[in-house]
Amino acid sequence: MRYLTAGESHGKQLTTIIEGIPANMPLLQEDINQSLIRRQQGHGRGKRMQIEKDMADITSGVRHGYTLGSPISLVIHNDDFKHWIDIMGEDPIETNKKLRRTVSRPRPGHADLNGALKYGHRDMRNVLERSSARETAARVAAGAVAKTLLNHLGITVSGYVKEIAGITAKENNSLSIADRQRISEESPVRTLDKDVEQQMMDAIDQAKKDGDSIGGVIEVYVEGMPAGIGSYVHYDRKLDGRIAGSVMSINAFKGVEFGLGFEAARKNGSQVHDEIAWDEEDGYYRKTNRLGGFEGGMTTGMPLVVKGVMKPIPTLYKPLQSVDIETKEPFNASIERSDSCAVPAASVVMEHVVAFELAKAITEQFPHDQFPKLQQAIDDYREEIRCF
Ligand SMILES: Cc1cc2nc3c(=O)[nH]c(=O)nc-3n(C[C@H](O)[C@H](O)[C@H](O)COP(=O)(O)O)c2cc1C
Numbered sequence: 001m002r003y004l005t006a007g008e009s010h011g012k013q014l015t016t017i018i019e020g021i022p023a024n025m026p027l028l029q030e031d032i033n034q035s036l037i038r039r040q041q042g043h044g045r046g047k048r049m050q051i052e053k054d055m056a057d058i059t060s061g062v063r064h065g066y067t068l069g070s071p072i073s074l075v076i077h078n079d080d081f082k083h084w085i086d087i088m089g090e091d092p093i094e095t096n097k098k099l100r101r102t103v104s105r106p107r108p109g110h111a112d113l114n115g116a117l118k119y120g121h122r123d124m125r126n127v128l129e130r131s132s133a134r135e136t137a138a139r140v141a142a143g144a145v146a147k148t149l150l151n152h153l154g155i156t157v158s159g160y161v162k163e164i165a166g167i168t169a170k171e172n173n174s175l176s177i178a179d180r181q182r183i184s185e186e187s188p189v190r191t192l193d194k195d196v197e198q199q200m201m202d203a204i205d206q207a208k209k210d211g212d213s214i215g216g217v218i219e220v221y222v223e224g225m226p227a228g229i230g231s232y233v234h235y236d237r238k239l240d241g242r243i244a245g246s247v248m249s250i251n252a253f254k255g256v257e258f259g260l261g262f263e264a265a266r267k268n269g270s271q272v273h274d275e276i277a278w279d280e281e282d283g284y285y286r287k288t289n290r291l292g293g294f295e296g297g298m299t300t301g302m303p304l305v306v307k308g309v310m311k312p313i314p315t316l317y318k319p320l321q322s323v324d325i326e327t328k329e330p331f332n333a334s335i336e337r338s339d340s341c342a343v344p345a346a347s348v349v350m351e352h353v354v355a356f357e358l359a360k361a362i363t364e365q366f367p368h369d370q371f372p373k374l375q376q377a378i379d380d381y382r383e384e385i386r387c388f
């Protein structure tokens with residue numbers, strides 16, 4: 001499986017093309033739209049999210065609710081485009097007055113300056129349009145297709161906000177997957193404690209008032225992955241490595257942890273590794289899950305626990321110093337609009353990029369052109385390892 005996305009933030013539309021989904025898998029527009037709606041929610045988003053109503057049009061690869069085995073293409077329209085036709089439309093530069101006003105002031109922390117240097121764009125709009133996290137809507141659409149595949153194989157993937165600006169959601173390891181799913185859909189914060197959620201929202205409001213931004217930590221929790229998915233034989237087939245790469249590719253993500261993560265450096269081996277046990281009904285299992293469901297680049301059969309850290313949003317109302325690329329003069333950055341915190345939205349993005357990597361690993365390990373055959377193969381494999 002692989003996918004590509006195309007589209008500028010204020011252009012006409014975002015496009016996703018996904019290859020490698022087997023034929024005859026049930027897939028509805030609704031499955032994708034639910035994920036897109038979730039990505040638009042969360043405290044701390046700017047005015048743009050009030051303009052957009054993200055919905056995916058399935059434009060190929062699906063007929064009457066079932067995949068065809070051909071590439072699946074999805075389109076999400078940018079409702080904001082109508083306000084940007086002069087700037088993002090097709091009028092030639094010479095006749096377009098607005099185009100003469102170029103973006104020459106790079107924002108620290110964004111892709112503006114490096115992108116301009118690399119591609120030779122003196123108008124940094126040519127960089128920011130594509131480096132914008134608007135693209136994550138297209139990635140969530142691809143991930144929603146992957147999540148649908150996983151759901152039909154009995155695998156659930158959920159993303160939660162764990163921490164915002166140092167305020168931590170309460171651990172509740174006794175929550176069932178149904179509860180976790182419900183919580184992440186009702187509120188993307190992984191806690192039933194309304195106080196903590198309120199504290200997080202207050203911190204976001206305070207940052208906004210101060211003209212500043214804040215980041216946080218997201219956890220993705222996966223149940224139902226059989227043991228032995230991924231591989232140890234090559235660096236680029238290690239599933240934890242692939243997941244880490246795709247999480248790090250989300251805009252503003254600066255780190256990834258599995259299970260105990262960095263905490264493992266401060267513990268002894270006996271406090272880190274998970275003892276192996278066996279019972280007649282379920283086969284092998286671990287008494288603990290400190291390594292977050294991975295050993296040797298493969299799943300252990302325990303729930304996968306992956307954390308990602310998102311830095312604070314770079315566009316700030318409070319000025320940060322930068323240099324105008326035309327005048328070479330320093331200036332204090334000021335902006336029109338931005339999110340002040342997008343951690344809840346990013347939890348949905350992370351959930352979906354992890355789902356894509358899992359679905360990709362499964363379809364690689366069990367290559368079938370027909371979805372029912374993949375389902376059968378997974379059932380057989382689960383039975384094989386249970387009896388091993
Ligand atoms: C869901 C989401 C929304 C974001 N919203 C904004 C925003 O409104 N303003 C902004 O400057 N950056 C925003 N970002 C972060 C930038 O896109 C990101 O920092 C930028 O592309 C530079 O990439 P890097 O931080 O990974 O180096 C957002 C990121 C995500 C995941």
Ligand SMILES: C=C(O[C@@H]1CC(C(=O)O)=C[C@@H](OP(=O)(O)O)[C@H]1O)C(=O)O
Pocket residue numbers: 009046047048049052131132133134135136137251337338339
């Ligand atoms: C559009 C989205 O996020 C955008 C990501 C983003 C950035 O710089 O990354 C900047 C903002 O865009 P704008 O300048 O149009 O307000 C966010 O709104 C989205 O998540 O769909």
